[in-house]
Amino acid sequence: MKYSTSPTPSRSNSSLTGMYRTTSPLPPPANYRTDCMSATSKSYKYLRRFIKFDQMDFEYALWQMLYLFISPKKVYRDFNYRKQTKSQFARDDPAFLVLLVGCLCVTSIGFAWVLSLGFGQSILFLLYVVFVDCILCGMVVATLLWFIANRYLRSSATDIDVEWGYAFDVHLNAFFPPLILLHFIQLFFYHHLISQDWIISTLIGNTIWLAALSYYIYITFLGYNVIPNLRNTRIILVTLPLVFLSYVVTLIIRWNLSVSLMYFYHYRVL
Template structure:
């Protein structure tokens, strides 16, 4: 059990500095367990724990009551992480069946398909660097990036750009690591509208202020 958490902590650390290395470990897992998806909840538990800590931090910053902090933690865990994960994992799983398998059935390995559980693992991996940017770093930068100055707008919007770009890229790496899928580069397409929206936002829309107002009222 302790080893599971040590490995999960190692994976989460390297997802932020060298995400390709994390997915290189998949082949060892597949050879020993005969599945691509994780067979332990350690990574999910660590992410849930990190979100709970962030909820406390945001609750203190916005002076929420203990019940308000608990409600915030539930939102972050159930909606932002688990709910969004179910949606993203299902979308990637369906996309893989339509666009990412070889058109020639003979070239597709029997029994080789993207497991829904693995798609959720990919979401979990991609979510953690986003968590660090938007749930942790943004907390410390909130007094600055919500100010009505262009440089503050630029800093906050760039933080969101980096967070979602990391999410998209690590999701791509996770799908691209499976040897029986093709055209995984399609998963990088959201980077185009993301970049365009970022450029447009620099004309005067502070993403951080808008999101925090929506989130905390």
């Protein structure tokens, strides 16, 4: 369900309250903000909270991680509510990112065991996964989608820009389910089943990849679809048939993607 755009600062408080009540069933909070912080101020506030663990809501971040698996739409309803109350879609609490990095650390230990890596190689592997695979690649993807959304998907040039911080949050949301599927669940079946030269091994390994990529695309779509001033966001879902077609091709040629991933990870840290 989409909501109307948030009120602009130039409108009166009464009109703001009226608009809030037309877009949300909840009463406007006492600290409802009618101004928007600059991107620099938002970034500073977000980064400053990294060293204040007592101010992070880890319980709520865990709730979001759970619902990204079972009902991603509920997570994005909260992003809409944040826009109504705090004048921004992006998170102002880094707890989700902290927990995500923690999950990467835990799953990297499992990968190091599966790949038989030494201590130094395990540390290098962890650095690659956190800072390259998750953060750097995420920044590239977020920047690309942020540019496309603002340049081609906005209803009009006068509409409010999509926040880059929110684009990065969408990436983090979409990254979590594939992380659990590829970096955690898959490890339990790799040596005894997925790594074997059997047709069923390729089927199971590539099906896990299909599920992971489908999660990423669908959650990314939900993230941009929830923004009221964007149109034609369903174009993101066009990549799903392409992913499924690639999945079928890999089965036909018996290319086990999971084994290729393991080879890539292993030789990257040698």
